[in-house]
Amino acid sequence: MSIFERYEMVCGVETHVELATKTKIFCGCTTEFGGEQNTHVCPVCLGLPGVLPVLNREVVNLAIKAGLALNCEIAEFSKFDRKNYYYPDLPKNYQTSQYDLPICKNGWLLIETEEGPKKIGITRAHMEEDAGKLVHSGETITTSDESYVDYNRTGVPLLEIVSEPDMRSISEVLAYLEQLVQILEYTEASDCRMEQGSVRFDINVSLRPRGSAEFGIRTETKNLNSFSSVRRCLEYELARQAEVLDSGDKVIQETRTWDEGRGMTLSLRSKEEAHDYRYFPEPDLVPLVIEREWVERIRRDLPELPAARRERLQSLGLSAYDAGVITSSKGLADFFDQALRTCPDAKSLANWVMGDFTRLLKAAEISVIHSPIAPEQLAQMVNLIEKGTISGKIGKSVIEEMFASGKDAEVIVKEKGLAQISDESALVKIIDEVIGNNPASVEDYRAGKERAIGFLVGQVMKATKGQANPGLVNKLLKERLT
Amino acid sequence: MELTAKSAAELHRLLENKEISASELTKAYLERINALEDKVKAFVTLTEDSALKQAAEVDSKLGRGDKLGPLEGIPMALKDNMCTEGVRTTCSSKILENFVPPYNATVAERLRQAGAIMLGKLNMDEFAMGSSTENSAFHVTRNPWDLERVTGGSSGGSAAAVAADQAVFTLGSDTGGSIRQPAAFCGVVGLKPTYGAVSRYGLIAYASSLDQIGPFTKDVRDNALVMNAIAGHDPKDSTSVPYEKPDYTEFLVNDIKGLKIGIPREYFGQGIDAEVDKVLRQAIETLKALGAEVEECSMPHTEYAMPAYYLIAPAEASSNLARYDGVRYGYRAQEAEDIISMFKKTRAEGFGDEVKRRIMLGTYALSAGYYDAYYLKAQKVRTLIKRDFDRVLEKYDVLLVPTAPTVAFKFGEKSTDPLAMYLSDVCTVPLNLAGLPGLTLPAGFAGGMPVGLQLMGKPFDEGTLYRVAYTFEQNTDFHKAKPAFPGEVA
Amino acid sequence: MKISRKDVEHVALLARLELTEEEIEAYTGQLDSILEYAAMLNRLDTDNVEPTAHAVPLHNVLRTDEVRRSIEREKALQNAPDSEDGFFRVPKIV
16 A cells, blocks of 8 residues: 555655856855865855955856746845855855845746646745865765865855755656756756756655644655756655654754665764754855846846747647757757747757657757757758658668768758759659559559559659659659559 | 054155165064064064065065055055965964964955055954953954953954054954944054955854954054955955945045034943043044034934843854865864764864854744844844934934943953943944944043044944044144053153 | 743753763753843833844845856865765764
């Protein structure tokens, strides 16, 4: 019996995303990923004695942008606070963050569920600085005798987006996360490079008996960095909580960590741990007064968001499914839109984008922004098919050639002589030969077996290595046989 | 008159007229330091070699016939909480004993650019927490006027070095009186500028919303000259104010006719030593005679400044000092089995008693359940204190109050009772809470020890403080008095 | 007494200070008398008073998003009590 027959899950997620700035939140060090350890640091982000922070304007711009895309209210007055706790990856042993006056609050986004669209509330989103990275001498933090600290990531700007506890199933959680990441990617507030850890999730989850109105006791599992980890973590954690509840015990409210290798969550309790962040206003930074004009300027520049884009594509005749596939990544959707400018047939274009084009990208492990085929080039190829210059079948080999060489479809078609034979006099000669060589089929057709013409068309196509225009062949054959 | 007794303005003239060279001047100061240091102990670090190198550069400039800036070639020293690239900066703490900053504080950079010659780094109460410089992890600094007495604090080294002519001028920092009180105790001029007038970048923080750097000088003119060099907006400090910086020497006029001076009576209440009170009453009479309109006034929230300060400053300090954990710089305790015990031992062994006490107090004031009752309450009281100032400063150009309730006290006199020590800041703390400028200058003597009067002014109106101070100085001789060291002819 | 020995021990843990027996005892008494003194603030009615966090009324102090050179790693590590291979080294974390 599934635990969900007895219990209902209640889940909220805190998402930390790196904002896509060139420099750190409080100093001019680069935010570039992958530098050698401790090379993207300066006195400010190392927290040397005497240094002071100066806020990066772009961090505020991107936070406002993300907030607007998530339907948040943008605060008129906002400030930074210090969150005090000791950890070796935190150079000042406090994190400059926002406490009671976050920049964004009261937002929402829509997810698709089996029962239709559902609104997931966003409590708040606030700006803060990232911490450094620890490398452990042993396999895990608990088995290491010493650790090594790299402060390159220290001070990279983060937006922490806190959802309401509105999600009631694992698929709702995943839908929320996918939707959230998609929106952030669309607004370009964040690159959302999950594989580089630029998006991290803290999952707050509890179970309650079905029908109960009160929330159960929750746990918080920190620092998950992929959708699949979130799914596996929730499966494990919910089963664990159900077992605790089934045995009549209480779940302990605590912070846990996800062990990817063992596929389980582990308690992070420690007797030395005393949680009291002692927030107070950051005296080294002055408040933000966000004029409405500033917000409106950013609102005007907001790109089309995924939901609006799906709607537009459907209005062009794409199915809901196709529109969903194309808008699932901003890169693919941008590619499609760019190609659409010179390609009148949206449906046909969509089929090629979702079909062969995507297949080729996947096989070559290339992201759409690095595609060797430009959107205009794909549009040109689709147009050649629509005009009848090449057949769809030839198109499949042309796109492969385009992908390999980067050449235009027209050039390939010309170089390889792939254009369909639409010259009647040339075709008539071949057709006459086929008629002469296949008297039985000719007889059948004349006797009223309409299907026999298909065989004869096939023979002509074979003789022209597929380059004959099949419509024209059909027409000419019929003329000769009557 | 000894070369080392001269002001920056006088020395500038001698340098420009080639009557002395910058090297001679620097050597004279280094000799003076060496001769007196075992008595005064104002310095934590001496930078003789780089000082002489700097002086040689100034001399070659002089040789080329170039004009010198007003502070070019003038020997000075910095309180050891201002970061100096390549020169260790200790905050007089064991935890930073070997810390060598890879960068310059903005003030250090500006003085370097102005061509001032750095002789070394000055002793202080550890992390600027104290009122006597007895809290230095290294040694105490002695008051040049009486070696049995404290210099005041926390910028004790900065005040003593100027009083003992070991530097032409020095910089100190003032969080609750740390420039003004030692300036008064040592008989020199000290200015705490308006919060935001001088960059805090590179000043090792004690309490960020109160800290401000300012000059110690032998007279008022020098003070204005140093402010000309160090003040002004700095994009590296978000709390630095982009105000239009005047030429502060333009305020040095011998005229205060019609100027309105308020005397807030709360500062003259109980606890003020009778002799100190007498000196101040005399100073008030002098200013009246010079044409100032003097009037008593009231600032009813004054008595609440001390308790508010002793919640706000330690709270900020508890967070500012969290970074000293033995990971990136500074002292690290050995033989800790894990990171938490390494942190705890490092901080226990690296910090002195007063620093620990304030970290404890501040951590408590911010902790869950007490924030509203202590920290938030203190910040609200800060608003009331600010309003007191706003109100009286609408009516008066400056306010005149004592700098400290007593003259410099003897070593050990207050160091066993933290609260008694804290109360010696009672006249200076309110100004920091309001973020306003304050200037202390010699106003007379009580029992042979200097007494300083304190002028408090409107935001960014250091100019009027200079005007009043300059006029007083021009009409009195107190700033000319020099301490006599045993073995020296007075 | 406002402050108990237990409070002092808890605060010392929050502040990562290992205190001796004598220190715990001394700080308990001293913090108590300082807080007793600070309690005089309660004589003031501050219900409708805004707190002051900054001495100056500045807002929106922002810098442009332009990359500045970082410092050399050697300099970043020059004051480190323990480092290896370009990392800061610390003892066992959990």
